Structure formats: C-alpha cells, structure tokens
Amino acid sequence: MIRTVIIDDEARSRETIREMIRLYCSNAEVVAEAEDVRSGISVIRAQKPDLVILDIKMPDGSGFDLLRQIMPVDFRVIFVTAFEEYAIKAFKFNAVDYITKPVDPIELQVAIDRVSKIIETGNINNQLQKMMDGFGKPAPQDNKKIILKTADTIHVLEFDDILRCESDRNYTVFILENGERIMVSKSIKEYETVLEENNFCRIHQSHIINLAHLRKFKKDELICVLKDNSEIPVAYRKRDDLLKVLRNL
Known part of the structure; x- marks a missing residue:
C-alpha cells in the first residue's frame, strides 16, 4: 500500500483527491493532509510517506520551496497545477509526474499506478534538484x-522535433518531423501560448505550425507548405497575423 500525503491549500481539492484515491486507487491510502508549505514539511517528517501529491502554488511558497527545505527527498512526488502551460515549462524529467486541475480520476490513477511500478534507483534526489534549480529560469535556447x-x-520532446499540431475536438495531435503522431487529451488552446513562445504560429482554429519547418506561404490560396510537403490551411482572419510574424523572422 502506497502511503500518501496530500499537500494543497484548497480544502476542496484535497477532499476531491482523497475521494478519488479511495474510489479508484486501491493500491494507495491517504495517511495525512496539509494546507501549506510549513505544515506540509511537518506532516512529511512525521508520516514518512511513500508518495506526496503536492500543489505547486501555495500561499506561503511553492511545492519546490517545500522540497528544497526537506532535501534529501526519499519519496515519490506527483505535482498538481491548475495550469497546463505552467507544468509544461516546469517538468523536464520523467522521474517526476504531474496532474492538472481539475484532477481527472483516470489520470490520477495512472500516475499512482506508475509510482507503484517504479523501483527506486537512488537518483531521484538529483533529478528533483536539477528540476528545482531550473524552475522559473528560462531554459537554454x-x-x-x-x-x-x-x-x-510521458514524451519529452524538443520543440524543433514538432512539425505542427492539429485539433481533434478536445484532443490535440502532435505531428513530429519523423512522421510520428502523438495524441494527447488536451485541447489545442492549452498549448497555444507555450508553443507561440517557441517559434510556433496558430494559423487556423485547428492548426498550429512550427515556423522553423515552414517552406512557403501561398498567400492567394491561404495555404502553408511545410518541409514534409504537407499543406495546411490558413484561416482568412489569421492571414495578416501570419504575414506580420513572417516579416519579423
């Protein structure tokens, strides 16, 4: 049984996660809860859990502040965040998992099942430390x-490996340079900001392209041609935005 501590400043969030674990995660039990960094440290030291489900942003600091104060870490961590974009920027090591709010019970179950299958290798502390050291700092270009x-x-990709993204209702399909397609259960809107910060452009309600892989823009036909010769439609209302971006490249 995975001894689990929940640390989240929102009582309702703690209650939701606790109930989901009771209903969906027979391999885990909640042994304690805390509402902030200070009380979280006390609970962890008292309970010595196998797993901590840890909110990133709390009134008296972040989940990373908590981990810095309690190092070395000898338990698994699943981070919780309200912002997918925030998680994308923060997590680069598959030794650490994360789930987004509102918490999906199946996603939580998968994350806890992953924890139960992991054999500790002794390098978790180093990977956590690397991630915390880099948190909030821009990654090297x-x-x-x-x-x-x-x-x-968990796919860890360089932005340059991505040709484009396309929307499939509430899912997003990432098309990679090598032809691989990865479908994730998040809308394309949730990726728009972080992608546009990394040389991507949303050219259509259903399409975001990597400008590094753009070969031509057929202005009259409103078509972008990428390096794999795929032709992606450009929405008329996005035409001027795309031209402006291209002029500034």
Missing part, C-alpha cells in the same frame, strides 16, 4: 523541451 502525456507514456 538549444535545450527547450515540452512534455506530452499519453495514457501510458
């Missing part, structure tokens, strides 16, 4: 990555 989570895999 040649080492920017994005995390994509599917049901059974």
Whole structure:
C-alpha cells in the first residue's frame, strides 16, 4: 500500500483527491493532509510517506520551496497545477509526474499506478534538484523541451522535433518531423501560448505550425507548405497575423 500525503491549500481539492484515491486507487491510502508549505514539511517528517501529491502554488511558497527545505527527498512526488502551460515549462524529467486541475480520476490513477511500478534507483534526489534549480529560469535556447502525456507514456520532446499540431475536438495531435503522431487529451488552446513562445504560429482554429519547418506561404490560396510537403490551411482572419510574424523572422 502506497502511503500518501496530500499537500494543497484548497480544502476542496484535497477532499476531491482523497475521494478519488479511495474510489479508484486501491493500491494507495491517504495517511495525512496539509494546507501549506510549513505544515506540509511537518506532516512529511512525521508520516514518512511513500508518495506526496503536492500543489505547486501555495500561499506561503511553492511545492519546490517545500522540497528544497526537506532535501534529501526519499519519496515519490506527483505535482498538481491548475495550469497546463505552467507544468509544461516546469517538468523536464520523467522521474517526476504531474496532474492538472481539475484532477481527472483516470489520470490520477495512472500516475499512482506508475509510482507503484517504479523501483527506486537512488537518483531521484538529483533529478528533483536539477528540476528545482531550473524552475522559473528560462531554459537554454538549444535545450527547450515540452512534455506530452499519453495514457501510458510521458514524451519529452524538443520543440524543433514538432512539425505542427492539429485539433481533434478536445484532443490535440502532435505531428513530429519523423512522421510520428502523438495524441494527447488536451485541447489545442492549452498549448497555444507555450508553443507561440517557441517559434510556433496558430494559423487556423485547428492548426498550429512550427515556423522553423515552414517552406512557403501561398498567400492567394491561404495555404502553408511545410518541409514534409504537407499543406495546411490558413484561416482568412489569421492571414495578416501570419504575414506580420513572417516579416519579423
């Protein structure tokens, strides 16, 4: 049984996660809860849990502040955040998992199942430390990555590996330079900001392209041609935005 501590400043969020664990995660039990960094440290030291489900932003600091004060870490961590974009920027190591609010019970179950299958290798502290050291700092330009989570895999990709993204209702399909397609259960809107910060452009309600892989823009036909010769439609209302971006390249 995975001894679990929940640390979140929102009582309703703690209650929701606790109930989901009771209903969906027979391999875990909640042994304690805390509402901020200070009380969280006390609970962890008293309970010595196997797993901490940890909110990132709390009134008296962040989840990273808590971990810095309690190092070395000898338990697994699943971070919780209200912002997918925030998580994408923060998490670059698959030794640490994360879930987004509102918490999906299946996503929580998958994350806890992953924890139960992991054999500790002794290098978790180092990976956590690297992540915390880099948190809040811009990643080196040649080492920017994005995390994509599917049901059974955490994909760690460089932005340059992505040709484009397309919307499939409430899902987003990432098309990679090598032809691989990765479907994630998040809308394309949730990725728009972080992608546009990394040389992507939303040219249509259903399409975001990597400008590094753009070969031509057929202005009259409103078509972008990428390096794999795929032709992606440009919405008329996005035409001027795209031209402006291209002039500034």
